[in-house]
Amino acid sequence: MQRSVALLLFFLVAPRALAQERAPKPLVFDDGPRGGPVFIVPVNGMIDNGLARYITRAVGDADARDAALTVFEIDTFGGLVDAADKIRKTVLDAPMPTVAMINKNAASAGALISYAADRIVMVPGASIGAATVVEGVGGDAAPDKYQSYMRGLMRATAEANGRDPRIAESMVDPELEVEGVSEKGKVLTLSSAEALALGVADSILASTNEVIRAYGLEAASLVAHRETTAERILRFLGSPVIQSILMLMMLGGLYFELQTPGVGFAGAVALLGIALFFAPHYLLGLVEVWEVVLFVIGVLLVLVELLVLPGFGIAGISGVVLILFSLVVSLVGNVGFSFPPLPSIMPGVYTLAVTLVLLVLTAIAAGRLLPGVSHVSNLVLTPELRSSEGYTTAVTHTEYLGKTGLALTALRPSGAMMIGDVRVDVITAGEFIEKGETVRVVSVRGTRVEVRRHET
Numbered sequence: 001m002q003r004s005v006a007l008l009l010f011f012l013v014a015p016r017a018l019a020q021e022r023a024p025k026p027l028v029f030d031d032g033p034r035g036g037p038v039f040i041v042p043v044n045g046m047i048d049n050g051l052a053r054y055i056t057r058a059v060g061d062a063d064a065r066d067a068a069l070t071v072f073e074i075d076t077f078g079g080l081v082d083a084a085d086k087i088r089k090t091v092l093d094a095p096m097p098t099v100a101m102i103n104k105n106a107a108s109a110g111a112l113i114s115y116a117a118d119r120i121v122m123v124p125g126a127s128i129g130a131a132t133v134v135e136g137v138g139g140d141a142a143p144d145k146y147q148s149y150m151r152g153l154m155r156a157t158a159e160a161n162g163r164d165p166r167i168a169e170s171m172v173d174p175e176l177e178v179e180g181v182s183e184k185g186k187v188l189t190l191s192s193a194e195a196l197a198l199g200v201a202d203s204i205l206a207s208t209n210e211v212i213r214a215y216g217l218e219a220a221s222l223v224a225h226r227e228t229t230a231e232r233i234l235r236f237l238g239s240p241v242i243q244s245i246l247m248l249m250m251l252g253g254l255y256f257e258l259q260t261p262g263v264g265f266a267g268a269v270a271l272l273g274i275a276l277f278f279a280p281h282y283l284l285g286l287v288e289v290w291e292v293v294l295f296v297i298g299v300l301l302v303l304v305e306l307l308v309l310p311g312f313g314i315a316g317i318s319g320v321v322l323i324l325f326s327l328v329v330s331l332v333g334n335v336g337f338s339f340p341p342l343p344s345i346m347p348g349v350y351t352l353a354v355t356l357v358l359l360v361l362t363a364i365a366a367g368r369l370l371p372g373v374s375h376v377s378n379l380v381l382t383p384e385l386r387s388s389e390g391y392t393t394a395v396t397h398t399e400y401l402g403k404t405g406l407a408l409t410a411l412r413p414s415g416a417m418m419i420g421d422v423r424v425d426v427i428t429a430g431e432f433i434e435k436g437e438t439v440r441v442v443s444v445r446g447t448r449v450e451v452r453r454h455e456t
Helices: 002-021 047-065 083-094 111-116 142-160 165-170 192-197 208-214 229-237 240-259 265-283 290-305 312-332 342-372
Strands: 036-043 069-076 100-109 118-122 126-130 189-193 222-224 405-406 414-419 423-430 440-447 449-454
Touching: 036 047, 047 069, 047 083, 047 229, 069 111, 069 208, 083 142, 100 111, 100 208, 111 126, 111 142, 118 192, 126 229, 142 165, 189 192, 229 240, 229 265, 240 265, 240 290, 240 342, 240 449, 265 290, 290 312, 312 342, 423 440
Parallel strands: 036 069, 036 222, 069 100, 100 118, 100 126, 423 449
Antiparallel strands: 126 189, 405 414, 405 440, 414 423, 440 449
């Protein structure tokens, strides 16, 4: 009983004692503190390429103002690995001292960004860790080669700022056991008190103002740096959900436009989706001109296959491959044909895969539901006019059904045959039949006479 009470008292008192023992580490200035303001930069929401672009601008603005300190207010559950790596590099290379102020959450990619700062400060009740790479929307852990890449990033970043790399790695790998810190089979996540005790956090402070006072910069002016409206729009359009919707607009619009004659509403939707997809990604530096050109070439090849070369052959397959490839590379940051590691590419692949599934489901639903909607049925062609329902053509050659004759021309798949002494225009079901072969009429629908090779 006494032992239990002692343990309880230890866990209640130890964090507070550690917090009192570990005073905030003073920032080390090589030539004394800069004379500029303190920049407060928010790092909120999903970590994406739009946020990476904004952080780069924020650090550049702070440097231009000779900032004495840049405080990154972090509250995020993570996001894209490649975007987090860009922010990590920007923070590591920042010319002024930096502090990661974790206001509640620094999970996954947020933990990586926090480790890149010179100092980590957490508010009471905050947490850091759980940096395992996950696949798609299911949240399942990615294969070990992806985890190895993330472990390397966490280890290198921790070493760069004098923190224990084993603790950083254990936030990624549940199989990594650090004695007295993390047990095997569990990904490490630390509370404020635990992070302070293990040297991950340098201080526990309740607000950004306390951070500024702790580092002796209360007399400096403050700059609350914020995203511009354009950057917020870019982040919105560049989020994975909106990316999927825009790709669905462009692919679905192209599909439905090819099913109907002329240029109409579906074509306009496709053009809008293309513009809203490629323009923001170009501004974010994700899309290069050659990727847009590949997409256009792919669409043209599909059109050639459908309109010039009936069937589905090399042109159509090549067009589809180019379209899908251009969309994937447009979702990742690459320089020419130099692509990031596979873990950074996979989110784009997952986004495209989800979009294709949604496209198939949309096409199936539209094909079944739209013709039955009264206001829409007038805009949709009836798929088939059956003779059993009273529809007929002016001329019907039912007398040819079952007749045989010689192919008067090569059937590729259309051509002509002789039935008795009558020349009849016919078509095959897609097979090629040489001139002079014997064919048999297997179907007559209005003026369409379908034949097959007659096997004797």
